[in-house]
Amino acid sequence: MRPTLQFLENELKETIIAEAGVILAELGVEVQNPDVLALLADNGAQVDRAQQRAFFSPDLVRKCLATAPRAFALYDVYGEPTHDFAGDNVHFTPGSAALNILDSETGKMRKPTTADYVDYVQVVNQLEHIASQSTAFIPADVHERISDSYRLFLSLLYGEKPVVTGTFTVEAFAVMRDLQLAVRGSADALRAKPLTVFSCCPTSPLRWSDVTSQNVVDCTRSGIPVEFIAMPLSGFMAPVTLVGTLVQHTAETLSGVVIAQLACPGAPMLYGGSPAIFDVRYETTPMGAVETMMTDCAYSEIGKYLGLPTQAYISLSDAKLLDAQAGLESAMGATLAALTGINNISGPGMLDFESCQSLEKLVLDNEICGMSLRLVRGIEPREDFPALPRLQELLQEQHLLISAHTRRYLRQEHYFPGPVIDRANRARWLEEGGLTLAQRARRRITQLQDNYEAPRYASEIRRELVARMEHEARRYGQETLPERPE
Amino acid sequence: MDILQEISRYLQSGEDKQVLALTEQALDLNLSPGRILQDGLIRGMAVVGDQFKNHEIFLPDVLLAAKAMTGAMERLKPLLIGDETPLLGKVVIGTVRGDLHDIGKNLVGIMLRGAGFDVIDLGRDVPPEKFVATAAAEKAQVVGMSALLTTTMPVMKQVVDMLRAEGLTHVRTVIGGAPVSAEYAREIGADDYGYDAGSAVEKIRQLVED
Numbered sequence: 201m202r203p204t205l206q207f208l209e210n211e212l213k214e215t216i217i218a219e220a221g222v223i224l225a226e227l228g229v230e231v232q233n234p235d236v237l238a239l240l241a242d243n244g245a246q247v248d249r250a251q252q253r254a255f256f257s258p259d260l261v262r263k264c265l266a267t268a269p270r271a272f273a274l275y276d277v278y279g280e281p282t283h284d285f286a287g288d289n290v291h292f293t294p295g296s297a298a299l300n301i302l303d304s305e306t307g308k309m310r311k312p313t314t315a316d317y318v319d320y321v322q323v324v325n326q327l328e329h330i331a332s333q334s335t336a337f338i339p340a341d342v343h344e345r346i347s348d349s350y351r352l353f354l355s356l357l358y359g360e361k362p363v364v365t366g367t368f369t370v371e372a373f374a375v376m377r378d379l380q381l382a383v384r385g386s387a388d389a390l391r392a393k394p395l396t397v398f399s400c401c402p403t404s405p406l407r408w409s410d411v412t413s414q415n416v417v418d419c420t421r422s423g424i425p426v427e428f429i430a431m432p433l434s435g436f437m438a439p440v441t442l443v444g445t446l447v448q449h450t451a452e453t454l455s456g457v458v459i460a461q462l463a464c465p466g467a468p469m470l471y472g473g474s475p476a477i478f479d480v481r482y483e484t485t486p487m488g489a490v491e492t493m494m495t496d497c498a499y500s501e502i503g504k505y506l507g508l509p510t511q512a513y514i515s516l517s518d519a520k521l522l523d524a525q526a527g528l529e530s531a532m533g534a535t536l537a538a539l540t541g542i543n544n545i546s547g548p549g550m551l552d553f554e555s556c557q558s559l560e561k562l563v564l565d566n567e568i569c570g571m572s573l574r575l576v577r578g579i580e581p582r583e584d585f586p587a588l589p590r591l592q593e594l595l596q597e598q599h600l601l602i603s604a605h606t607r608r609y610l611r612q613e614h615y616f617p618g619p620v621i622d623r624a625n626r627a628r629w630l631e632e633g634g635l636t637l638a639q640r641a642r643r644r645i646t647q648l649q650d651n652y653e654a655p656r657y658a659s660e661i662r663r664e665l666v667a668r669m670e671h672e673a674r675r676y677g678q679e680t681l682p683e684r685p686e
Numbered sequence: 687m688d689i690l691q692e693i694s695r696y697l698q699s700g701e702d703k704q705v706l707a708l709t710e711q712a713l714d715l716n717l718s719p720g721r722i723l724q725d726g727l728i729r730g731m732a733v734v735g736d737q738f739k740n741h742e743i744f745l746p747d748v749l750l751a752a753k754a755m756t757g758a759m760e761r762l763k764p765l766l767i768g769d770e771t772p773l774l775g776k777v778v779i780g781t782v783r784g785d786l787h788d789i790g791k792n793l794v795g796i797m798l799r800g801a802g803f804d805v806i807d808l809g810r811d812v813p814p815e816k817f818v819a820t821a822a823a824e825k826a827q828v829v830g831m832s833a834l835l836t837t838t839m840p841v842m843k844q845v846v847d848m849l850r851a852e853g854l855t856h857v858r859t860v861i862g863g864a865p866v867s868a869e870y871a872r873e874i875g876a877d878d879y880g881y882d883a884g885s886a887v888e889k890i891r892q893l894v895e896d
């Protein structure tokens with residue numbers, strides 16, 4: 201049995217969904233993009249152009265849910281399947297788009313560079329429990345107009361895993377699609393085997409900006425999966441109660457479903473979000489708050505109830521360093537998210553309210569993810585009955601270390617974290633240098649960097665990626681890209 | 687109890703109706719609007735600010751007090767004449783061009799109004815020219831800018847440079863938002879940086895006093 205966590209009875213889910221329906225029909229959503237409004241108007245939504253509002257009837261919402269895929273897959277740069285967003289399958293991805301990184305030498309936060317990004321891709325490429333890359337932070341050494349496409353470029357040039365990403369402007373979409381075409385070869389091949397997921401954020405309460413609504417339409421038309429990231433903030437930009445926040449989140453996310461499915465029926469989507477409570481003492485949006493995590497798990501239940509695969513920003517921390525708070529908030533989130541069966545879990549590596557990535561934390565979190573993945577495989581009998589022969593064997597042999605049964609099931613039954621999580625006895629730990637967790641994490645990063653191998657691309661693909669990126673940079677007056685390793 | 691103290695006390699507990707009624711009474715007693723503002727309302731808000739900083743009260747309590755303050759201010763504003771204590775100062779705020787994050791900026795606006803500033807909020811995605819033109823037209827003392835994206839931080843420098851180029855050197859600038867810092871403020875020549883709404887009020891108060 202897969203262990204699962206549940207916060208909402210079906211009756212409560214029904215009520216929340218119905219209430220969200222009333223909000224979409226009565227209040228509607230503001231859409232600050234005339235083309236998207238026209239698209240909605242042409243396809244059955246009631247639109248007030250002067251007020252830039254669209255109203256969705258429960259029927260229209262149902263129709264859009266009916267065309268939405270219940271599952272979809274992602275593929276790595278070679279076209280091999282990596283993600284099956286279906287049922288309660290769980291995949292982890294690093295928290296994305298941080299403003300800063302935690303410098304391992306100085307322990308201080310600073311703006312990242314190209315070199316940091318390449319380090320990151322080389323590491324994440326080899327982390328066995330992190331299924332995709334995300335464009336985890338923004339290199340600050342390129343023109344700001346290319347900072348979103350440039351991180352995708354580096355991810356595809358140095359990494360093999362699919363990428364969770366997004367654009368900051370309408371204009372950047374074209375090159376971010378073309379970089380993917382360079383890898384896949386054709387628009388049809390990209391559509392058949394998605395390589396990325398784009399995050400698209402409605403603005404709470406009940407608004408779609410010009411940029412993000414256009415992103416939804418552009419992605420769906422190119423066959424690029426989207427994840428909706430609504431961020432109602434309980435007690436501030438949403439009701440203080442978790443149920444009230446869930447109603448608002450449901451309305452905002454369903455409005456994304458409608459835009460996507462009307463733009464392109466059948467478009468793959470993740471029912472996602474990044475809601476948080478608002479801490480009225482510090483004016484912050486804590487991702488490590490237990491109520492934030494509860495809201496994430498609960499809306500994922502609603503998404504699944506509606507038949508959609510889900511995503512959440514959970515398993516990250518608000519700590520400023522790699523300290524005990526960082527570990528406990530991330531582990532708690534990863535555990536709850538895995539038990540809930542959230543399909544795409546965005547969080548590992550992240551500190552400080554989604555604003556700082558740490559490579560050291562990422563390699564630690566990789567092991568936390570490993571434990572969570574083990575956890576949800578649950579407890580299953582494996583040649584355990586009848587139990588008598590095994591116990592007879594134990595009494596006779598004095599131990600089961602080399603029993604055939606042990607050898608068959610050891611690695612399935614026991615997950616071995618490390619080298620960041622430490623299980624050595626004290627004497628051995630001391631003999632091996634008495635390293636702190638941060639030191640072990642650093643050492644692991646160095647090992648991964650030494651073992652890194654670049655993707656096995658044909659040289660034309662590599663050339664084309666570079667040519668497309670350089671062309672984009674020149675559009676904004678940047679003649680050369682920062683230096684990067686071969 | 688002195689009526690001004692009473693105004694301050696009711697303001698601290700966020701009771702807007704009482705604050706307005708007491709303001710009315712104080713006017714009937716012929717207290718000058720400037721004194722009511724300074725020794726009643728603004729004094730009360732200063733206490734609220736300190737309590738918030740010390741975690742004795744939470745943000746909603748501050749906003750309730752701010753609302754009571756605004757109500758009474760509306761009543762007093764037309765009566766403030768000549769050199770009577772005006773508002774603490776005029777501040778133009780906005781989220782810079784290309785950036786749609788306005789939650790933090792809105793909070794800063796609410797707290798500034800609550801503390802007794804005249805606030806002109808230009809909204810989000812504000813072009814640099816608009817900050818500069820508004821600061822000039824409205825004779826503002828301070829321009830406050832917010833940015834939450836790495837990509838939009840540089841717009842703040844454009845505003846600082848443009849104010850200088852237009853000869854508006856007396857206008858102070860203050861910045862805020864997750865990607866910026868006191869160092870960044872120094873780097874682009876802004877006068878100060880605030881990390882939350884409380885610190886925004888404090889910093890802007892200092893800038894206006896200097």
Ligand code: B12
Pocket residue numbers: 296297298299337338366367368399400401402403404411412429430431482483484485552553554555784785786787788789790791793794829830831832833834835836837860861862863864879880881882883885886
């Ligand atoms: C909520 C949020 C959103 C909401 C914004 C809703 C709104 N109406 O503002 C939505 C969902 C719309 C959104 C959209 C996007 N977001 Co956003 N968002 C956030 C989040 C989680 C919290 C921001 C917030 O409101 N905090 C609460 C308020 C109260 O705090 P605050 O803003 O920091 O303000 C306080 C202080 O900074 C200070 N302050 C602020 N302004 C000022 C001004 C002055 C003068 C002073 C003195 C002080 C001051 O006082 C405030 C009160 O305490 C941040 C994460 C973070 N750590 O900041 C990401 C974050 C800023 N977003 C991010 C991104 C990437 C985006 C998108 C590009 C995503 C996308 N692909 O669509 C879009 C941006 C579109 C655009 N062009 O702007 C990234 C930035 C990445 C980067 N390196 O630049 C962040 C860091 C999250 C992440 N890791 O992905 N986002």
